[in-house]
Amino acid sequence: MSVWFEQRLQDCGPALAMQGPWGDCTYADLARLQAAVRIDLQALALDGPAVFAIVGEHEPAAVAWLFALAAAGHSVAPLAGNLAEHPGKLGEIGAQWIITSAGFGWTLLPRMSEPSAHAAFGQLRTQGHAGLVLFSSGTSGRPKVMVQDLTVLLSTYQDRRRNRLPVLALLGFDHIGGLNTLLGALATGSTLVVPADRSAAVVAAAIAHYQVAVLPASPTFLNLLLVSGEHQTHDLSSLRVITYGTEPMPSGLLSRLRAAFPRVRFIQTFGTSETGIIRTESPDADSTFIRFVDPSTEWKVVDDELWLRSLTQVGGYLDTRDGAGKFTSDGWFRTGDKVELGPEGTLRILGRLGEVINVGGEKLMPAEVESVILNLPLVLDCRVRGEANALVGQAVVAEVVAAPAADHEQLRAAIRNACRRALAAHKVPTRVRFVAAVSGERLKKIR
Amino acid sequence: MNMPTFTRDDAVKLVLARLARLGQELSQPALAQADEQTRLFGEASPLDSIGLVTLMSDLEDDIHKACGVWVIIADEKAMSRLTSPFRRVGLLADHIVELVAAARA
Numbered sequence: 001m002s003v004w005f006e007q008r009l010q011d012c013g014p015a016l017a018m019q020g021p022w023g024d025c026t027y028a029d030l031a032r033l034q035a036a037v038r039i040d041l042q043a044l045a046l047d048g049p050a051v052f053a054i055v056g057e058h059e060p061a062a063v064a065w066l067f068a069l070a071a072a073g074h075s076v077a078p079l080a081g082n083l084a085e086h087p088g089k090l091g092e093i094g095a096q097w098i099i100t101s102a103g104f105g106w107t108l109l110p111r112m113s114e115p116s117a118h119a120a121f122g123q124l125r126t127q128g129h130a131g132l133v134l135f136s137s138g139t140s141g142r143p144k145v146m147v148q149d150l151t152v153l154l155s156t157y158q159d160r161r162r163n164r165l166p167v168l169a170l171l172g173f174d175h176i177g178g179l180n181t182l183l184g185a186l187a188t189g190s191t192l193v194v195p196a197d198r199s200a201a202v203v204a205a206a207i208a209h210y211q212v213a214v215l216p217a218s219p220t221f222l223n224l225l226l227v228s229g230e231h232q233t234h235d236l237s238s239l240r241v242i243t244y245g246t247e248p249m250p251s252g253l254l255s256r257l258r259a260a261f262p263r264v265r266f267i268q269t270f271g272t273s274e275t276g277i278i279r280t281e282s283p284d285a286d287s288t289f290i291r292f293v294d295p296s297t298e299w300k301v302v303d304d305e306l307w308l309r310s311l312t313q314v315g316g317y318l319d320t321r322d323g324a325g326k327f328t329s330d331g332w333f334r335t336g337d338k339v340e341l342g343p344e345g346t347l348r349i350l351g352r353l354g355e356v357i358n359v360g361g362e363k364l365m366p367a368e369v370e371s372v373i374l375n376l377p378l379v380l381d382c383r384v385r386g387e388a389n390a391l392v393g394q395a396v397v398a399e400v401v402a403a404p405a406a407d408h409e410q411l412r413a414a415i416r417n418a419c420r421r422a423l424a425a426h427k428v429p430t431r432v433r434f435v436a437a438v439s440g441e442r443l444k445k446i447r
Numbered sequence: 448m449n450m451p452t453f454t455r456d457d458a459v460k461l462v463l464a465r466l467a468r469l470g471q472e473l474s475q476p477a478l479a480q481a482d483e484q485t486r487l488f489g490e491a492s493p494l495d496s497i498g499l500v501t502l503m504s505d506l507e508d509d510i511h512k513a514c515g516v517w518v519i520i521a522d523e524k525a526m527s528r529l530t531s532p533f534r535r536v537g538l539l540a541d542h543i544v545e546l547v548a549a550a551r552a
Contacts, residue, residue, distance in 0.1 A: 360496065390521040391533075395500050413472040416501070425497050431504035 004158050004187055005067050009034070012189045015164075018060055019210050020194030022103030025060040027189075033064035033104065040108055041068060044097070049125050051133070053077045053090055053111075056101030058169045058182055058194045065099050065106065070150050075121055075131030080174040092145055093133050093318060094118060118318050120147035127151075134176055134314075136273040145318040146273055153276060153312050156296055157187035165213035165240060166191040168206065170198060170221065177245065177269075180277040181216050204230035211238040216269065219249045220381075222257055227380050231260055245269035248349050249288050250371030258286065270349070274326070274333050276312035289346040305353055306335045338365065357386035358394050362426040369429065372422045373398055373415055378406040383438040384429065398429035399438050408434050453514050453547045458540035459483060461509050466536070469502055483537035499533060510543065516550035518543070 012027035019025070052069055054076060056062040062078070069076050077093050083100055090098065090111060098109045124131045129151035136144045167185040169192050171178035185192040195206040204225065207215065217225075222244060225231050242257070242264050249268065257266065268290045271277035279294040292299050296311035309332050317326075327333055338350045351365040366384035373382045381401040389395035402411055412432040419428040463481055470478025475493050486492045488499050503520040511517050525532050525542055532542035 389500060390519075390523065390526050391500050391503070392496055395504070409468075412505075413468075416472065425495070428497060428501075430497060430500040 004160075005154070008186060008189050011162075015189060016166075016191040017186060018058070018063070018192045018194060019166075020058065021196045022059060025104070029104075030060060030064055033060055034068050037061075037064045037068040037106075041072060046074075049073050049075065049121070049130075050096045051075045051077065051094055051121065051131075052097045052099060053079055053093070053095040054099045054101060054173075055079045055081070055083050056099075056106075056173060058173045058178065058192060059101045060104050061101035061106040062099075062173060063182065063186075065101065070130040070154060073125075073128055073130050073151075075124065075133060075147070076150065077133035078174045078179070080172040089135060089145075118147070120318060124149060130154075132179075133318075134273045135174070146314040147318060148276070148312065148314045154183070156276070156312055157183050160184065160187040162189040164190055166193050166210055166238075167214040167216070168192075168203065168210075168212045169194045170203065170215070170217050176271060176273045176276060177216065180271065200225045200228040200230045201233075204228075204234040204236060207236050207239060208234040213238055213240040214243070215239055215241070216243040216245075219244055219247055219253055223253055223374065223381065226253075226256055226260055236261070237263075239264050241265045241267060243267045243269045245271065248351055248365075248367040250367065250374055251288050252371050252375040254286065254288060272308070272333070272335055274314050275308045275310040275335075278308070278310065283342075283344065283346055287346075289342040289348045291344070291346045300332075301339055301341060301347065302334075304338050304340075306337045306339045306347070306349075307332045308335055309333065355385075357384075357396055359386075359396060359426040360392040362424070364396070364424075364427045369396060369398065369419060369423065369427055372419050373400065373429075376411075376414060376418055378403045378411050379415070381438050387431065389430075395431060396427060396429045397431045397433060399433050399435045401436065401438060402434050453544065455540055455544050457513070458543040458547075459536065461513060462506065462536050462540055462543070465502060465506050465509055469498070469505065473498065481536055483535065483540070485536045487535060487539060488531070488533045506543070510547065514547050514551070516547060518546040518550050520546065522546075 009027050009031040015027055017025050017027045017030050052074055054062050054065050057080060066076055066078070077095060079089060083098065094117065095111055098111050100107045100109070121131060129149050132148040132150040132153060134146045134148060136146060167181055167190060169178060169181050171181060173179065173182070182192055193206055193210040193212050195203045206212065222242070239261060242261065244266065245268060254266065266285055268280055268282055268288070269277060270280050270290060275297065278292055278297045280290040281293050283289055283291065298309045300307050313333055336353050338353050338356070340348045340350055342348055351367045355366055356363050357366065369384040370382050373379055379400055380403055383399045385397055386394040387397045398415065400415065402408065415432050416428055466481045467479040470476055478493055488494060494502060507518060507520060520543065530538065532538045
């Protein structure tokens with residue numbers, strides 16, 4: 001059970017495991033923290049597996065607890081931010097204990113005495129496996145709660161070769177992508193660099209200061225990095241690899257990134273909270289197509305939708321209504337991602353099926369319009385969505401963050417004319433709205 | 448609070464100004480020559496459905512700038528009218544005056 005972690009703690013002793021606002025943490029420090037955690041855990045005198053919530057970010061204490069609980073067969077719900085944000089979530093999963101982590105320290109609070117009665121935990125208990133509880137944004141606004149087999153998930157990091165390339169943690173401790181970054185860094189015996197916040201300026205400064213070599217990021221973040229100019233203010237020459245996922249990559253943005261970082265290799269990643277992160281490769285650096293190369297995952301495309309079946313997929317949702325129709329009886333997960341097949345077993349993510357905008361019967365995906373608009377010099381950011389329209393059913397609306405110098409009236413015409421040149425008529429935004437910031441991440445889930 | 452009255456004349460001017468701008472954008476200079484009788488949609492109209500929706504969206508912005516209220520030009524009432532307000536510039540101006548009055552009421 002997570003044998004590789006114990007091995008890394010022994011092998012890598014004096015090497016840095018994590019660096020962040022709380023200071024430096026070596027693998028030996030993590031081993032000492034884990035020993036202290038075990039003492040706390042034994043003092044609880046639990047007579048069976050329990051559900052623990054860890055409230056914190058990527059921090060030494062949170063990581064020590066994660067691995068100690070996994071080794072002891074408990075279930076863990078990582079929650080970001082602070083405790084007051086999560087009363088509903090704690091109740092929903094039936095967390096018995098709460099750990100609040102702060103750098104190297106933690107507090108342990110009892111929450112309730114009875115173990116969670118959820119069936120998903122019962123199944124893990126009979127197998128003697130640890131669980132990982134993840135929340136994903138549901139379409140109804142209520143988060144979906146998923147329980148994954150943590151023992152199996154950890155085992156997939158078993159055979160990673162050692163390297164010493166520091167990795168930056170951009171996604172949180174409560175996110176499957178953030179956990180993948182953490183586990184990947186520790187499994188390879190390298191260093192996880194945790195920025196104080198996720199702004200382009202702070203992240204760029206952290207990359208320069210800690211000589212980060214690997215940056216896992218979203219296309220939106222990478223776009224903001226270029227727009228902010230922070231990649232020129234700071235020396236980012238330590239970067240070797242940038243991985244991107246969580247939303248479709250506009251091909252125009254990839255070209256701009258390749259020009260800004262000529263020595264960096266760009267790799268697309270793919271994953272969902274339900275199936276875990278899947279290892280992929282790109283046919284070539286300029287391509288937004290990917291190929292799945294993960295022995296633990298099967299895939300197929302059904303009616304343009306990507307279906308996945310993986311070793312690391314969730315045992316189920318806590319609320320079984322959430323799972324209705326998402327998994328087939330033979331274990332396939334319907335991702336809800338619309339994909340396009342390419343040559344030689346490759347595919348490209350076009351967007352979410354639910355995001356399809358239907359203009360008078362003609363359909364389009366927001367990403368194809370966004371990628372045209374984002375290429376205009378005076379556009380800093382952009383989101384495209386559908387809006388109910390009495391004339392054509394749905395109309396295409398572009399929300400645009402314009403450069404301060406831009407004349408809105410002229411830019412509006414330039415945006416629509418660029419779309420008219422590049423896209424079919426029904427894809428041209430009929431409404432261009434200038435906003436201070438676009439509304440959140442369009443794709444909430446990692447993909 | 449006393450709001451300046453939004454007259455039919457104001458509405459006609461707003462629509463014609465927007466048509467002229469859209470004509471520039473679409474390289475259809477004829478749109479700058481429009482008057483109250485100009486057909487907006489249907490036979491002999493320079494606008495297709497997407498063009499018409501574009502005109503409405505931009506006009507909604509213009510109305511907000513001029514009157515401080517947000518209206519939806521293509522509303523259910525407009526769609527169910529026997530004579531569509533989207534047929535001619537003059538009819539659209541009438542419809543806009545009504546919408547603004549209702550929004551201010």
